Amino acid sequence: MRLPIEAVLDDVVAAVKTHGRCVLMAPPGAGKTTRVPLALLPAVQGRILMLEPRRLAARAAAERMAATLGEPVGQTVGYRMRGAAKVSKDTRIEVVTEGILTRIIQSDPELAGIGCVIFDEFHERSLNADLGLALVWEVRGALRDDLAVVVMSATLDAGPVSALLDAAPVVISEGRAFDVETRWLDTPTPKTTRLEQAVADLVLCALDEAGGSALVFLPGEGEIRRTQALLSGRLPADCVLRPLFGAMDFAAQRAAIAPCETGRKVVLATAIAETSLTIEDVRIVVDAGRARRARFDAGSGMSRLVTERVSKAEAEQRRGRAGRVAAGTCFRLWTKGEEGALAGFPPVEIETADLTGFALDLAQWGAREDELALLTPPHAGALAEARSLLVSLGALTPEGRISDHGRALAALPTHPRLGHMLSVAGAQAAPLAALLGERDILRGAGSDLDLRLRAVHTQDRAADRAGLERIRQEAKRLRKGLAQTAPLSTGAMLALAYPDRIGLRRKGDDPRYILSGGKGAALDAQDALAGQRLIVVADTDGHPREARVRMAAPITEAEIRTLFESQIAWQPVCEWSKREGRVVARKRETFGALVLDDRTWPDAPKTEIARAALDGIRQIGLPWSESARRFAARVTLMRGTGIAFPDMSDTALMADLDWLLPYLKGAKSEAALRALDITQALHSLLDWSQTQTLERDVPAQFTTPMGRQVPIDYSGDAPEITVRLQEMFGTTRHPSVGPNRVPLKVTLTSPAQKPLQVTMDIPTFWKTSYTDVRKDMRGRYPRHPWPEDPSVADPTLRAKPRGT
Structure with missing residues (x-):
């Protein structure tokens, strides 16, 4: 079958030959993932690396291209990802997951033997893809001007990417999409209705109204499992139910995307099915309108998964899955009116993710973030927090340079926290590292990590069986090359990875903790660890003020002193x-x-x-x-x-x-x-x-005509003094202060210290109001002087002797 992308393959090849770079815009289903690498093979000297954001998509793309060539995977076309690889000396096209590229570049900055790097599904804007593109572009500019770079995307605005790559040619494939009818709810879903129940009802309605297989988008594994339980036994007889999410083993994933031999199927999928994968026979999409994203809080140093409304771009991407093979129908679990409130695009991962690994990669590369061609710069505060953590782990020097220990951590395919734990604690820490990299296998069993570790080593029936097997396989892989060291408790090993999450119980009855990083955390009162004075927190609900602990382990003060003596x-x-x-x-x-x-x-x-x-x-x-x-x-x-x-x-x-x-x-x-x-x-x-x-x-005191010091009060609207009227006899010029000679407000009192007059012009007072005051006061205070002309009288505080 001729795919839409084939109409522009010559343009892509020409751009790579002439300019060494190209931005390809092609809608989902155009065939870019499987056709472009094969078309570039004759034009590229050396191997072609193609980055895929997900493991399932990487394997599926490699298998599809190998089948096109009539070969098994591992010959001309192979793949490589964490824990799995199928490549050989004959491999020319290597499909890799995004984290693999960074390690390839760090170990071989010249990318010897590689002629072209393709970034597929770049619109997803993962942190690894952004960093990978920046590093590849720097390699091309500094060491390998013959290295070709192709960025492929479905919905991303091509302009900024083209500008980032020095005006790279933009090739647009119109694609081929069959008509998709969109149906919205008539009224909003009641808030009391669980998401899974609403989705299950909508799926049954969609299967009844439209033909073909159905692809149902849900935010995560939990919602998939609950919806699966609600649909079991209620689907039409010709329907088979298939879950699809990243933590499944590959065989189960392959079963979800493989075509049905008879009847039709209902695939309950996470965002893993939005791009890259083509699921055969799908003509119905049911969109729950939710997406689960990791949000990192730099202040607490903790990530949490949040369930949010999908963006318009994601909703459109999902809708398009119904029109890959024939006309289809998209059923949306929201009203048409609610659609206007959706964000245009999902957040870029570099703006919301934990930047610890990113900061370590930058240090190993020897560049600052502002020296690289990053489409979106990282948040300065989050990057500073990441670097601070790496300093505390010994991966960076206080000056920000990578240490030998940091180089060792960068070589490990784990988060630097877990890498540090493995490098110090050795092989005994491998099961714990694998466990921490997996979703909780004992949900509802309290926070104690030791329970989960025991489940890994035993056949605990309460545990997630598939999850246990993945943990065991990952632990086996991580043990390779690690030394045997002195035994450490789970809490001690965990503290190596999370030195900022060692919790000391606060005073009081409730199990509330202050963490070594300065944040708060709390356990449920009934939790098995609630009585512990000291714990190490591995996972929380991410609440910014006081997070609820989901997984932790106890630790002793002696262990803390041994591990962190220098701190x-x-x-x-x-x-x-x-x-x-x-x-x-x-x-x-x-x-x-x-x-x-x-x-x-x-x-x-x-x-x-x-x-x-x-x-x-x-x-x-x-x-x-x-x-x-x-x-x-x-x-x-x-x-x-x-x-x-x-x-x-x-x-x-x-x-x-x-x-x-x-x-x-x-x-x-x-x-x-x-x-x-x-x-x-x-x-x-x-x-x-x-x-x-x-x-x-501006003196503190006023000297009266008698030489007495009277405090000046400067606190009011004007400086003020209070004096006996007789003490101011002989005054012919009103007192003032300050360089601008501000008149004093003078309160003149009777011999009994009662206010008689407030004035700011004593000479005028003598000539006017004084006459009335004299008439009133001379009879009341006959022993005190009341001259007719006070301006020429001598000041006095004395009274006449009695009888005179």
């Missing part, structure tokens, strides 16, 4: 305790955020105590006294004239409290801090010249 240290801690309202000085033995021992620090330096007391000031605020407020008000008045003086507002003074440090005088408690007089400390903020200017222009 455990006594830390003197002098801090303000808000709860106790005082400075607390202690010495704490810490490992990360864990406090293993805590003792009082009786001889804490005074400077440290003072620093901690500043935190107390930050809690309770500045202890303003009357004299301090008056001084600050005087300085504020000077600032209002435009002269350079420090800002003595609360906000400015609290922003940097170091000025107060020398004046704390050993104050350790809240009461002592509140009793402080900060006037002298405020004086210290002025230099000698500013002090002299302040004293001259």
Whole structure:
């Protein structure tokens, strides 16, 4: 059968011959995966590597191409992936999974013997594909200008990829798709209806209304198993039910994609069936509208799987599967109105994934992320967290260069965490590493990892049988080349992989833990490990504040001290305790955020105590006294004239409290801090010249005509004094302060200190209102002077003797 891609194969070959690069856009079903490598064989010197995002797609593509040539897999066409390979000296086309390419490049930067690298299904934008393309492009630019690069995609915008590859020629295949009718729900699915029940009902409806086999998209294995149980015994007699997900063995996967000899089939699949694979006879697609994605939280250092609505691009990709062989029908588990709320595209993995392996690959390559041709840059914070973890594992130096240990980890086909555990703990850690790489085989059995390890070594009937077999095979593969070392407990081995997830139980009845990396975690109260003081957490639900522990193992303090002796240290801690309202000085033995021992620090330096007391000031605020407020008000008045003086507002003074440090005088408690007089400390903020200017222009006191010093209050709208009226006799010019001569607000009082007049112009007062005051006061205070013209009278505080 002639495939649509064959119409543009000559264009692809010409682009590779002329430019050494090409971007091919071809819709699903066009035949690009199996036809393009074969078409390029005569034009390429050396081997062709083609990257596939999934193991099943890689094997299926290799088998299809080998069948086209009439050969078994392993001759002209072969494949290579983790734990499986079929290649020979005659292999010209090698289909590999994406992680394999990075290791090939790191071990042989010249890619000797390879003439072309093809990136298939690049629209999926996996982290390995992005990094692989960046490394291949750098190899081509620096070492191998003859190396051809082909990027193939179904839905990705070709423009940015072409620009990334120096304006690579873009070849577009129109493809061939049969008409697909799309049917939506009339009303939204009730929130009380389980997804699996709604999907099962829609599948039965679809089989009743349309012909052909059905491909049903579900987010994960759990939903597939539950939907399978709901459909069992309810399907038409001519239908066979087939699950399809990544963790299945290859034989079961092959059965799902193979054509039915009779009748039709219903394939319950994850996103593994969105691209690359052609499942024969499918004319019905049922889309549950959900996708499961890994989300990495750089703050907690933990990944979690989240189930989200599909994007429009994913929904369209799934819909197209119904039109591969004939006209078909797509049944969507949402209404047409709900479709507008879908995101355009799924998130790019480099933006959401754990970047630890990526950071190690960059360090091994000897390049920074901004030096490579990455279509999307990684998040700076997530990359910094990844590098910090690699430093703690000894894979990177503190300066960010790869160590010998890091090179050894990069050579292992595991996450750097597990690689570190294997390299230190040796062969005994292989089952644990394999177990951690597999989904939980004892769901609902609590968090204890030892239960799961025992299941691996026994025939536990409660465990997932297929999962157990995969773990055993992976452990056997990982053991190769590993040394036998001194026995370690499960918790000790786990701590090697997760030094940032060692948990110390908090005080209290609930099993809540502080992790060495600083985050929180909690166990169910009924969990078998709930009574443990120390645990190591392998898996959680990923909650950013306090994650729920799903898998863990106990560890002893002695084991922690043995494994991390160099990272455990006594830390003197002098801090303000808000709860106790005082400075607390202690010495704490810490490992990360864990406090293993805590003792009082009786001889804490005074400077440290003072620093901690500043935190107390930050809690309770500045202890303003009357004299301090008056001084600050005087300085504020000077600032209002435009002269350079420090800002003595609360906000400015609290922003940097170091000025107060020398004046704390050993104050350790809240009461002592509140009793402080900060006037002298405020004086210290002025230099000698500013002090002299302040004293001259804005004095703290006013000297009355009698020579008496009266405090000036600067806290109000205008500077203010209060004096006896008689004390101001003889005043012909109103007192003022400041370089701009701001008049004082003067409150004149009676001999009994009762306010008589508030004025800002005493000479005018003498001439006007004083007459009425005199009439009123001379009879009330006859022994005190009340001259007719106070401007020429002598100031006095004396009264006439009695009887005069």
